[in-house]
Amino acid sequence: MVSSEKVGVAIFHQFPQFAVYCGVHPRAAKRLIACEPFLYLSLKNMEPLAPIWRTYPYSSYPTHPNFQFDGSHTGVNQLGGVFVNGRPLPDSIRAQIVEMSQRGTRPCDISRQLKVSHGCVSKILGRFYSTGSVRPGVIGGSKPKVATPRVVECIAGYKRANPTMFAWEIRQKLMEDQICGEDNAPSVSSINRIVRNKDFQNFVSQNSRPTSSSSSSGSSQQSAQSTSRQLPPPPPQPPQSQQLAATVPSLTAPPTFAMPGTYSINGILGSLPHPSILDDKSFHLSHADMSLVYPTSGTIGPRVLEHDWPMRAPVCTILPNYCGGQL
DNA sequence: TTAGCCGTCACGCTTGAAGGAG
DNA sequence: CTCCTTCAAGCGTGACGGCTAA
Numbered sequence: 001m002v003s004s005e006k007v008g009v010a011i012f013h014q015f016p017q018f019a020v021y022c023g024v025h026p027r028a029a030k031r032l033i034a035c036e037p038f039l040y041l042s043l044k045n046m047e048p049l050a051p052i053w054r055t056y057p058y059s060s061y062p063t064h065p066n067f068q069f070d071g072s073h074t075g076v077n078q079l080g081g082v083f084v085n086g087r088p089l090p091d092s093i094r095a096q097i098v099e100m101s102q103r104g105t106r107p108c109d110i111s112r113q114l115k116v117s118h119g120c121v122s123k124i125l126g127r128f129y130s131t132g133s134v135r136p137g138v139i140g141g142s143k144p145k146v147a148t149p150r151v152v153e154c155i156a157g158y159k160r161a162n163p164t165m166f167a168w169e170i171r172q173k174l175m176e177d178q179i180c181g182e183d184n185a186p187s188v189s190s191i192n193r194i195v196r197n198k199d200f201q202n203f204v205s206q207n208s209r210p211t212s213s214s215s216s217s218g219s220s221q222q223s224a225q226s227t228s229r230q231l232p233p234p235p236p237q238p239p240q241s242q243q244l245a246a247t248v249p250s251l252t253a254p255p256t257f258a259m260p261g262t263y264s265i266n267g268i269l270g271s272l273p274h275p276s277i278l279d280d281k282s283f284h285l286s287h288a289d290m291s292l293v294y295p296t297s298g299t300i301g302p303r304v305l306e307h308d309w310p311m312r313a314p315v316c317t318i319l320p321n322y323c324g325g326q327l
Numbered sequence: 328t329t330a331g332c333c334g335t336c337a338c339g340c341t342t343g344a345a346g347g348a349g
Numbered sequence: 350c351t352c353c354t355t356c357a358a359g360c361g362t363g364a365c366g367g368c369t370a371a
Contacts, residue, residue, distance in 0.1 A: 077362060086341035086360050108332055120361050122334060139359040140342030 081115025088136035089116065089124070097121055098128050154179045155191060167191040 075083055083089070093114055100110045107125065111118040128134050151174065158170050165173075170191050 075362085083361060084341090085339070085362080088360055106332080117362050118333070119335080119363070123361080126334085137359050138342095140344080140357090 077115065077117055079112060079115040079117065081117075083116075088139070089120070091134065094124055094134040094136075097124050098134050101125050101128075151179055 075085055077083055088094075093116065096114060097110055097116065100113070101107065105113075107121045108118055110116070111121045114121075124134065154174060154177070155170055158165055158173055
């Protein structure tokens with residue numbers, strides 16, 4: 001996993017600066033540098049590029065169309081330190097804060113030496129001592145308000161019972177069955193989106209049983225009711241994702257679909273991103289390297305609860321228009 | 328009494344998923 | 350279906366107030 005201890009270790013390994021600044025294992029750093037010599041040259045002149053690299057490991061700024069390396073997104077605090085408003089400090093600084101604190105350095109001295117506000121130092125140390133992690137939390141996203149797992153399961157049940165059921169009928173049924181109320185019932189368009197979802201359709205078809213209630217005899221109301229009383233157990237893992245997990249085990253760990261506290265339709269249904277997407281964003285790293293970039297202990301479960309790895313693209317996303325043509 | 332330290336919180340910001348509009 | 354908006358999460362900074370030592 002890439003967190004306090006790995007970053008700490010990385011300091012003493014090859015390509016330390018790159019590894020630390022990217023928050024990745026030195027081996028992954030080495031391979032990335034081999035892919036893009038410009039990075040290594042840049043790191044040799046770390047000082048003038050420091051503001052850039054400080055933002056780089058976390059930010060998706062380089063992938064943002066408006067991003068410019070002109071410092072317009074950065075600011076300078078009262079201590080003279082460079083920061084990016086709204087973005088977390090890099091792992092290197094965070095690790096240094098913790099390291100210095102553990103050596104007995106006072107927070108005020110840490111603040112002055114690292115040029116980070118003492119409020120920030122206090123927050124990072126507080127987080128470290130309460131969670132054991134120096135990594136920032138997950139930024140962005142929102143909790144789904146209506147498409148909860150239970151609602152999706154119920155919709156799936158209704159659809160299995162009556163595939164021709166209209167969205168407004170589903171909505172009505174959800175409220176009738178007190179799955180959700182008037183205020184938090186998904187809109188018709190939301191239901192349509194859920195129903196259109198490919199994984200949802202697979203889920204419904206794979207879990208459909210040849211029961212008498214699923215036949216088209218009788219009204220949709222009746223068949224829906226009969227199913228709602230025997231709602232299906234939690235959905236089994238779709239074979240598709242199992243296959244993927246077996247093929248690219250390291251890619252099942254990224255918490256993109258396992259972010260604590262949030263979930264998506266895909267997440268509910270247990271699907272995974274297509275590997276090509278990840279490969280595109282990770283410079284075609286081998287899966288072994290990806291397992292270094294993505295902190296994974298081989299299991300999905302415990303990692304999910306630690307808030308230890310922000311949900312975002314791999315940290316070493318490097319765009320050709322940034323690196324290419326510079327030298 | 329004063330200066331420095333430290334925790335807390337409001338503020339302005341970014342981010343990304345959900346939901347709505349066209 | 351695509352694009353835009355909304356919302357709730359997190360970020361670091363800077364100000365404030367309580368505490369402590371000189």
